[in-house]
Amino acid sequence: MKIRALTCFGETAGAGNPALVIEGDAADEAARQAFAQVRNTTCVYLDGDVIDFYYPHMRSPLCLHATLAVAHVLFARHPEAALLSVTTAMRGQRLDLVRDGAEFFVRLRAQQVAQPPLASGLLARLLALPGFEPASPPLVASVGSPKLLVEVADAATLHGLRPDLAAITAWGKDTGVNGIYAWCRLHDGRNDGCHEGRNFNHLDPALEDSATGVAAGALTALLGHGITLLQGRATGRSCLIRTRVEQDGAILVGGRAGPAAVVTSIGGGPARL
Numbered sequence: 383m384k385i386r387a388l389t390c391f392g393e394t395a396g397a398g399n400p401a402l403v404i405e406g407d408a409a410d411e412a413a414r415q416a417f418a419q420v421r422n423t424t425c426v427y428l429d430g431d432v433i434d435f436y437y438p439h440m441r442s443p444l445c446l447h448a449t450l451a452v453a454h455v456l457f458a459r460h461p462e463a464a465l466l467s468v469t470t471a472m473r474g475q476r477l478d479l480v481r482d483g484a485e486f487f488v489r490l491r492a493q494q495v496a497q498p499p500l501a502s503g504l505l506a507r508l509l510a511l512p513g514f515e516p517a518s519p520p521l522v523a524s525v526g527s528p529k530l531l532v533e534v535a536d537a538a539t540l541h542g543l544r545p546d547l548a549a550i551t552a553w554g555k556d557t558g559v560n561g562i563y564a565w566c567r568l569h570d571g572r573n574d575g576c577h578e579g580r581n582f583n584h585l586d587p588a589l590e591d592s593a594t595g596v597a598a599g600a601l602t603a604l605l606g607h608g609i610t611l612l613q614g615r616a617t618g619r620s621c622l623i624r625t626r627v628e629q630d631g632a633i634l635v636g637g638r639a640g641p642a643a644v645v646t647s648i649g650g651g652p653a654r655l
Contacts, residue, residue: 386641387400388401388641390448390450393614396642398593398639402426403448405428419439425448426452428455435448438589444527445595446594446595446599449595450486451639454640456479473526485637490635491631500520505532508545508546508562510544516532520533523604525602527600528560528600529596532563534566537568540566540580550582561584563580564579579594579597579612580613592614599635608626608627
């Protein structure tokens, strides 16, 4: 079994959201889940051209920062390739991988999703923000994992959020929506024209995402154009996600990916990092 540790979507080289890419492992789903939980890190198992994602708390149908980690591994193996493809284990979703200089991108398609009813006061209750009014109409969008996209007035509001995570989780289960992605437009001189976001789909505040590629793709689908999206300030990991929309409507989501360490092992026993 071979394990590679990488960071993805880093705002600067060496920064970003961590992921482990694991090859040559025949463990079953329970063992893979247990490994991710013990390591407290997103793990993606690469079996040929099939990728299988595990967060510490659950198996996932899609994780774009881990897909960027896979792209780094595969393009290093095939340096002449302009495009590679992988397929997700849970849903059989085909993902095209593109390299652009030092950055890697995943090509996706916007998916049709139902818009759940949002009762008066619901967002204020879920975000634990009395009297809250969104800066634009909140809508669900998806490139593989539906998110309720809620625009807030500014970065101060965004980083002041202390939402009711249990209520968001319960609402998401009822509606089939994978949490709330709160976002704002930045007008701070340094980042004019950028966006910033936070993802709320965990019960534990300590598990907040540093970079949520599927949300960046969903926001791109909602806005109809490519964006630069900052995330991770709340977690202490500065991440930057870039997106663009191709002529045929495909959405590219990407950014930096690079090695944090390389671990080879380890036949027979558990991997140790």
